Amino acid sequence: MNNAITLPTAPRRFRMFIGGQFTDGAAGELSTRHSPGHGVPVAQWPIGTADDAEHAIREARQAFDHGPWPRMSAGERAVVLFKIADLIAANADELGLIESLETGKPITQAVGEIDGAVDVWRFAAGAARVMKGDAHNNLGERVLAVVLREPLGVVGVITPWNFPFFILAERLPFILAAGCTAIVKPAEATSGSTLWLCELLAQAGLPPGVVNVVTGRGAVVGQRLLDSDSIDMVSVTGSTETGRKAIAASAGNIKKLGLELGGKNPHIVFADADLDDAADGVAFNAGQCCVGGSRLVVERSVAEVFTAKLAEEMCRIRVGDPLDARTQVGALFDKGHMEKVLGYVEEGVRMGATVVCGGGRTGDERGYFMQPTLMTGVHPDTPLLREEIFGPVLAVVPFDTFEDAIAIANDSIFGLSASIWTKDLSKALRAMCQVQAGRVWINTTMDNGPETPLGGMKQSDLGREAGLAGIEEYTEVKTAHINLLPRARWIA
Ligand code: NAD
Numbered sequence: 001m002n003n004a005i006t007l008p009t010a011p012r013r014f015r016m017f018i019g020g021q022f023t024d025g026a027a028g029e030l031s032t033r034h035s036p037g038h039g040v041p042v043a044q045w046p047i048g049t050a051d052d053a054e055h056a057i058r059e060a061r062q063a064f065d066h067g068p069w070p071r072m073s074a075g076e077r078a079v080v081l082f083k084i085a086d087l088i089a090a091n092a093d094e095l096g097l098i099e100s101l102e103t104g105k106p107i108t109q110a111v112g113e114i115d116g117a118v119d120v121w122r123f124a125a126g127a128a129r130v131m132k133g134d135a136h137n138n139l140g141e142r143v144l145a146v147v148l149r150e151p152l153g154v155v156g157v158i159t160p161w162n163f164p165f166f167i168l169a170e171r172l173p174f175i176l177a178a179g180c181t182a183i184v185k186p187a188e189a190t191s192g193s194t195l196w197l198c199e200l201l202a203q204a205g206l207p208p209g210v211v212n213v214v215t216g217r218g219a220v221v222g223q224r225l226l227d228s229d230s231i232d233m234v235s236v237t238g239s240t241e242t243g244r245k246a247i248a249a250s251a252g253n254i255k256k257l258g259l260e261l262g263g264k265n266p267h268i269v270f271a272d273a274d275l276d277d278a279a280d281g282v283a284f285n286a287g288q289c290c291v292g293g294s295r296l297v298v299e300r301s302v303a304e305v306f307t308a309k310l311a312e313e314m315c316r317i318r319v320g321d322p323l324d325a326r327t328q329v330g331a332l333f334d335k336g337h338m339e340k341v342l343g344y345v346e347e348g349v350r351m352g353a354t355v356v357c358g359g360g361r362t363g364d365e366r367g368y369f370m371q372p373t374l375m376t377g378v379h380p381d382t383p384l385l386r387e388e389i390f391g392p393v394l395a396v397v398p399f400d401t402f403e404d405a406i407a408i409a410n411d412s413i414f415g416l417s418a419s420i421w422t423k424d425l426s427k428a429l430r431a432m433c434q435v436q437a438g439r440v441w442i443n444t445t446m447d448n449g450p451e452t453p454l455g456g457m458k459q460s461d462l463g464r465e466a467g468l469a470g471i472e473e474y475t476e477v478k479t480a481h482i483n484l485l486p487r488a489r490w491i492a
Helices: 050-066 074-090 092-103 107-127 164-169 172-177 192-203 218-227 240-249 275-283 300-315 335-350 402-410 425-434 467-472
Strands: 016-018 021-023 030-034 041-046 134-136 143-151 154-158 181-185 211-213 233-237 256-260 265-269 293-299 354-357 373-376 393-399 417-421 439-442 475-483
Touching: 016 050, 016 192, 041 092, 041 192, 050 154, 050 181, 050 211, 050 218, 074 092, 074 107, 074 172, 074 192, 092 107, 092 164, 092 192, 107 164, 107 172, 107 467, 154 172, 154 218, 164 172, 164 192, 172 181, 172 467, 181 218, 192 211, 218 233, 218 240, 233 240, 240 256, 265 275, 265 402, 275 300, 275 417, 293 300, 293 402, 300 354, 300 373, 300 393, 335 354, 335 373, 335 393, 393 402, 402 425, 417 425, 425 439
Parallel strands: 154 181, 154 233, 181 211, 233 256, 265 293, 265 417, 293 393, 373 393, 417 439
Antiparallel strands: 016 021, 016 211, 030 041, 134 143, 143 475, 354 373
16 A cells, blocks of 8 residues: 555545535435545545436526626636636645545546646636637628627536546536536546535636536436436536437437547557557556557457567556556456456457456455456457447457458447557558547557547547537527618518
């Protein structure tokens, strides 16, 4: 156990945030999160009800329809967003600790994500002032057309457990920059950092009701947001199954949806790649991350040598106590999730696959730690290659030609991300154009920045987040034609 950061002696107590007030909600029931790396209780927050969700929707609606936020200039909104970014930066260590304890991810990664989130809040604050309409003065001398961009309205934001703070940062500041108001429903088990953020929103002077946070079950609080006729858009980040529920529910008032869902992302490694570098990149974060690689599509002539290199790298990954600054891979989310991931490995073996590295539990038994796992000889129909495992398991599929590589990479219902490893630039660019993925990396993986839009293809996504597209998502476009000359009468 790392001595620098100690485990809390009692769970940290959080409250929901509705209409600018901290509250335990209508039922007063509490949920307790145990650290998946240590097995001790680390946080508590209310289990919100459908009534709490309704209360938050009313507050957000009131703040949008009658409050100051949508009516301020973008410059005034930017000032508040910059203040929030500064406050997040000042609280980065504390927020990182909350994230690490609740998700099981390594503390260095967690703090790094908070720093990344500050950057996104700052980008969105600046971008607020760039968002604008358009004028068309090329329609003839009689007509001038103007295009207005208006804030979309009240937005529900439903987030997953794996990147609670960063995923929120890729949505909430853009929603606020556009002039919308929001109700956030964080994941049941990792709500702490979102609730802590509410303190910072209040300190920065965000008007009451502009952001409301209701914790609780997806099927209760989340579903109420999806079903509500008083909400104009819901952004859901989570599994493809939850995305399907959102699509079904949106029929009620034809609300707009933003969906960021699952992935089954390929690393395509060509024989001419820098194999040492590629092995390091492929080994990185093959785990509980939506855009992390989970299929290794490797050219057959180097498959054996590359797999051996990769296995060597993966065996050196430091798995263990999330609070130890040296740890590279922390704990799985909970016992059920760990058993599910181990089940995928067992089923793969039953269908003929070989475990080249890892394959089982490791470390302190109070935590849910699993060895980074590499599997070869994988049957094409095994769920290992088809389903999102969301654990540190990488399945190897060899290919013979460029066309095979692309066909294998694209043989998935998902299209979130892909990484391409080769020294041949024209081959890299051809692969970049042909691979079906919203995010592509060449000779690198998982690079990111708030300037660039992100999202996926096929069943991974609907809409885009971040970049200027990230604000456009939360605006309505209104077009007006203005007559400049006396009208020719229709009825003579
Ligand atoms: P999940 O789908 O179980 O839950 C996500 C959120 O949806 C949670 O807040 C949950 O409470 C809520 N929810 C569940 N059922 C609901 C319902 N009926 N109505 C409304 N809300 C409901 O996902 P998870 O296990 O928290 O997160 C892992 C998943 O998220 C993976 O599939 C991963 O790929 C995906 N993910 C995608 C991205 C991306 O950018 N594409 C990023 C992170 C995670």
